[in-house]
Amino acid sequence: MKFTGAALCAAAALLPSASATIYYAGVAESSGEFGVWSATSTPGTGLPGRFGVDYSFISTSGIDVMVDQNKANLFRVAFLLERMCPLSYGLGAKFNETHFDYYKQAIDYITKTKKAYAILDPHNYMRYNDPSSQPFSGSVIGNTTDPKAATTAQFGAVWGELAKRFADNEKVIFGLMNEPHDMPSSLLLANLQAAVDGIRKSGAKNLIIAPGNSWTGGHSWTQGGSEASSNWLYKIVDPLNNTAIDIHEYLDQDYSGGHLACTQPAATNLAAVTAWLEEHNLKAFITEFGGSNTTNCTTMLSDMLDYMANNDVYIGWTAWAAGPFWGTASPCCTDSAQFGSLEPGSKAANGGPSLYDTVWLPVIQPKVPKQLQWSGPATVSGGKVGKKC
Ligand SMILES: *[C@@H]1O[C@H](CO)[C@@H](O)[C@H](O)[C@H]1NC(C)=O
Numbered sequence: 001m002k003f004t005g006a007a008l009c010a011a012a013a014l015l016p017s018a019s020a021t022i023y024y025a026g027v028a029e030s031s032g033e034f035g036v037w038s039a040t041s042t043p044g045t046g047l048p049g050r051f052g053v054d055y056s057f058i059s060t061s062g063i064d065v066m067v068d069q070n071k072a073n074l075f076r077v078a079f080l081l082e083r084m085c086p087l088s089y090g091l092g093a094k095f096n097e098t099h100f101d102y103y104k105q106a107i108d109y110i111t112k113t114k115k116a117y118a119i120l121d122p123h124n125y126m127r128y129n130d131p132s133s134q135p136f137s138g139s140v141i142g143n144t145t146d147p148k149a150a151t152t153a154q155f156g157a158v159w160g161e162l163a164k165r166f167a168d169n170e171k172v173i174f175g176l177m178n179e180p181h182d183m184p185s186s187l188l189l190a191n192l193q194a195a196v197d198g199i200r201k202s203g204a205k206n207l208i209i210a211p212g213n214s215w216t217g218g219h220s221w222t223q224g225g226s227e228a229s230s231n232w233l234y235k236i237v238d239p240l241n242n243t244a245i246d247i248h249e250y251l252d253q254d255y256s257g258g259h260l261a262c263t264q265p266a267a268t269n270l271a272a273v274t275a276w277l278e279e280h281n282l283k284a285f286i287t288e289f290g291g292s293n294t295t296n297c298t299t300m301l302s303d304m305l306d307y308m309a310n311n312d313v314y315i316g317w318t319a320w321a322a323g324p325f326w327g328t329a330s331p332c333c334t335d336s337a338q339f340g341s342l343e344p345g346s347k348a349a350n351g352g353p354s355l356y357d358t359v360w361l362p363v364i365q366p367k368v369p370k371q372l373q374w375s376g377p378a379t380v381s382g383g384k385v386g387k388k389c
Pocket residue numbers: 048049050051086088096097098099
């Protein structure tokens with residue numbers, strides 16, 4: 001019998017998956033949150049901003065390279081709540097439809113044109129109304145003693161509306177919030193639960209990923225006494241049991257991703273959160289991690305990718321970060337040196353190779369599993385894995 005390429009792909013898709021499986025792997029797309037930072041902390045800077053000038057979501061040619069050549073199947077796409085829900089509307093179900101349309105075009109390109117998976121990423125640190133000094137500015141959502149703060153119910157409403165709009169797209173994953181920090185964990189849980197309730201009330205069955213407190217750091221998941229994420233995050237109730245945990249983990253001295261040197265091994269630092277995930281029968285994505293192009297980072301990044309691949313609680317990851325607006329700036333791990341980003345085709349400021357050339361291609365790319373999920377709904381239990389056709 002003569003096999004066509006399509007037939008071979010179909011056959012590969014029927015292979016059963018191993019017990020520890022990464023179903024979704026790719027890169028964070030960061031640029032949608034750009035253009036609002038103000039050296040003088042002037043509220044409203046860069047709002048609403050000019051699409052394609054101050055901010056953007058993806059470069060379609062970059063996504064093409066990542067999917068067609070690199071066989072990556074997951075993209076986490078950042079946006080700002082202050083652009084989706086302008087301050088004059090307030091946080092909630094009323095969107096700036098022009099802005100939403102630009103965002104949806106990016107999500108549709110990834111999920112429909114390229115048939116990969118996309119994580120919606122409100123890049124807001126559980127704050128809303130002043131992104132001018134992110135990650136610290138803006139009122140904490142649900143802070144009842146701050147009269148300017150959006151409410152927990154408003155946060156539920158924004159997610160109910162997003163869910164309604166993406167419910168018919170099983171390849172869209174709802175990342176509830178980027179890096180909550182410096183807030184009571186009880187309030188974090190209340191906000192996350194309001195979002196889950198809003199999503200399920202809308203009828204959407206999509207996979208949800210929920211972050212912890214303290215920048216959703218994996219290494220500190222069980223630290224902080226009664227405030228530790230480990231004391232709260234298992235309490236989220238999802239009637240469909242289709243919610244996973246969203247973890248960030250950097251390998252430098254203070255886990256910030258700011259430094260060139262990698263000194264924090266993932267296997268050691270993730271051991272406690274891994275045990276917690278097992279204890280509560282939860283799965284996780286690591287949606288931010290990274291390292292520089294130093295020898296130590298090469299080893300430690302590679303070890304981290306192996307660690308995720310070998311522990312069955314981890315089902316997906318996105319490295320930080322690609323995106324069309326980084327230019328020669330670096331998203332992480334360079335002590336502010338301009339070594340470029342993970343965006344295909346980007347360059348360092350000295351004209352040398354970018355982190356795409358020195359970190360993605362040699363270190364991360366070999367760890368993109370040969371078989372990933374290419375069809376069907378994203379779920380906590382994954383779908384059938386196979387080679388990209
Ligand atoms: C909505 O977004 C468009 C496109 O960025 C912008 O021109 C417009 O001013 C925005 N409207 C509000 C109310 O922010």
